[in-house]
Amino acid sequence: MSKVIPLVVMAVVCAMxxxxxxxxxxxxxxxxxxxxxxxxxxYRLPKVAGxxxxxxxxxxxxxxxxxxxxxxxxxxxxxxIKPADDSSKPKEESFETNGLKVTTVxxxxxxxxxxxxxxGTFHNNPGxxxxxxxxxxxxxxxxxxxxxPEKTVTQWNESFLSYLKSFEFK
Numbered sequence: 001m002s003k004v005i006p007l008v009v010m011a012v013v014c015a016m017x018x019x020x021x022x023x024x025x026x027x028x029x030x031x032x033x034x035x036x037x038x039x040x041x042x043y044r045l046p047k048v049a050g051x052x053x054x055x056x057x058x059x060x061x062x063x064x065x066x067x068x069x070x071x072x073x074x075x076x077x078x079x080x081i082k083p084a085d086d087s088s089k090p091k092e093e094s095f096e097t098n099g100l101k102v103t104t105v106x107x108x109x110x111x112x113x114x115x116x117x118x119x120g121t122f123h124n125n126p127g128x129x130x131x132x133x134x135x136x137x138x139x140x141x142x143x144x145x146x147x148x149p150e151k152t153v154t155q156w157n158e159s160f161l162s163y164l165k166s167f168e169f170k
Contacts, residue, residue: 021061021135021142024166026159029057038062040142045156047149055148055156064140073143074105077132080113080147084126098168101136108150129153131160137169 021040025031030044038060045055060067067073078090090107111128115121129150135142146153146160153160 019139019169021137022168022170023163026163028159045146045148045152047152048155051149051152053149055146055152057144057146057160060143060145061140067141067143070103070134070136070141073132073134074103077105077130077145078107080111081107081109081128081130082112083107083109097165100167100169102133102164102167104131104133104164106131111147131157133164135164135167139169
C-alpha cells in the first residue's frame with residue numbers, strides 16, 4: 001500500500017524595496033537639517049556678492065494623491081510673488097526627464113508668502129525670484145521650491161535645472 005505524503009510549499013513573500021526619488025545634489029549647495037517630515041531635502045544656496053541673504057531650496061513630498069494638482073501649486077507659487085510691473089510675467093515650462101513629467105515656474109518681484117502656514121505674518125522681500133517645480137511620479141508628486149534674492153537665484157539657475165534633470169524614480 002502506498003502512502004500519499006502531502007507536499008507543503010511555503011511561499012516567502014519578500015518585500016520589494018519601495019521606489020523613491022533619486023537625485024544628484026549640485027556642487028556648492030549646502031545641505032541643511034530638514035525642519036519637517038514633509039521635507040525630503042533642504043538646502044541653502046550661498047548668496048552672491050551684493051545680496052543680503054542666501055537662497056533656500058526645499059524638496060517636499062506629502063504622499064500619494066496629496067499636495068494638490070500641478071496647476072494649483074503653480075498658481076499658489078505665482079501668488080507668492082508680487083510682480084514689480086506688468087512686464088514681469090510668470091514663465092511656465094514642462095519637460096520630461098528619466099520618464100518623469102516636470103512642470104516649472106519662474107517668477108520675480110516682491111516675495112509676499114506667509115512666513116509659516118497659518119501664521120498670518122508675511123514676507124515682504126523686494127527683488128526676489130522664485131523657481132519651483134512639480135515632479136510627477138507613480139507614487140505622487142514631489143514639489144521643489146527655490147526662493148531668494150534675484151541675483152542669487154539667477155546664479156544658481158543652471159544648477160537648479162540640472163538638479164531637476166537628475167531626478168529618477170526607482
